[in-house]
Amino acid sequence: MPRHIACLSFDFDTWSGFAARGLTTPTPVSRGEFGVVGAGRVMDLLASRGIKASWYVPGIVIKTYPEACERILKGGHEIGHHGWSHVPPAALEASREADEFARAVEAIRQLQGHGPAGYRSPSWDLSDRTIDLIREHGCRYDSSMMGHDCQPYFARRGDVCAADAPLQFGEVTDLVEIPISWSLDDHPHFEFMRSKTELMPGLANADAVLGNWLADFEYMTRTNEWGMLVFTFHPYVVGRGHRMMMLEKLIDAVTRMGAEFMTLDEVHREYRARVAAGLA
Numbered sequence: 001m002p003r004h005i006a007c008l009s010f011d012f013d014t015w016s017g018f019a020a021r022g023l024t025t026p027t028p029v030s031r032g033e034f035g036v037v038g039a040g041r042v043m044d045l046l047a048s049r050g051i052k053a054s055w056y057v058p059g060i061v062i063k064t065y066p067e068a069c070e071r072i073l074k075g076g077h078e079i080g081h082h083g084w085s086h087v088p089p090a091a092l093e094a095s096r097e098a099d100e101f102a103r104a105v106e107a108i109r110q111l112q113g114h115g116p117a118g119y120r121s122p123s124w125d126l127s128d129r130t131i132d133l134i135r136e137h138g139c140r141y142d143s144s145m146m147g148h149d150c151q152p153y154f155a156r157r158g159d160v161c162a163a164d165a166p167l168q169f170g171e172v173t174d175l176v177e178i179p180i181s182w183s184l185d186d187h188p189h190f191e192f193m194r195s196k197t198e199l200m201p202g203l204a205n206a207d208a209v210l211g212n213w214l215a216d217f218e219y220m221t222r223t224n225e226w227g228m229l230v231f232t233f234h235p236y237v238v239g240r241g242h243r244m245m246m247l248e249k250l251i252d253a254v255t256r257m258g259a260e261f262m263t264l265d266e267v268h269r270e271y272r273a274r275v276a277a278g279l280a
Helices: 016-020 026-049 059-064 066-074 094-112 130-136 186-190 206-223 241-256 264-276
Strands: 003-011 054-057 078-081 153-157 160-162 165-168 171-177 226-233
Touching (some): 003 026, 003 264, 016 026, 026 241, 054 059, 059 066, 078 094, 078 264, 130 171, 186 226, 206 226
8 A cells, every 4th residue: 555654854953053154143143043933833833733743953952942842842753863063074073073973962862861763964964974973872763865865775884985986885784864855955945045155045935845845745656655755844944934834735735645744763663664574
């Protein structure tokens, strides 16, 4: 019987992503703080539809907004590892990456009584050490890579990649990769970002983006007997009124298309069961 899964995931970064870019003045900080307002709106919508989602929260955000994070837990949602700071692992030296990874695990453990099941890299940029750290700390899945659009797979470690040579594939691990895509992320579509060296125009029409996302889900239903699609949101982005209405339309439309909503923790467990049964 066909089975098509929609995963709603929320990167609850608040101001941490701006700070990681050196934007620590009052206006970008306040822009991130709106994420707490947006998170409340998102949780109200999810509760109205009976949906559990996966929330990825940097350790510094857990420590800044413990009440908001406790509400996520009370809503029955998953809290995943999203770094200590929002500096991407690929930009960190080995010792700092290891220290920040461990600090974030401890922050989650203090919040919910146990460590996270899954990890999502800040800015989706892993170092060549990150897969080992994820496994060492007991996480069972990662959601930072893009090797498929609607099928999980087992992540590799130790690839050797050079611009002038064939890719050398590394070891396939027991870590489930639940793939994501920038095209299914609200941030590049909607957020206006300007710096001395770059411009992200954002501010796209929400209904046009919704059309793309629904087409991706429909394509999955046409081409895969079993499949999952991960939508990624940031509360300070999707929490704006017209985007909240888009999120509501997305939920209702994929529901009519037969979607089942699951957390990423649930997806990795089901995928492992399918592999064990010879179905994947």
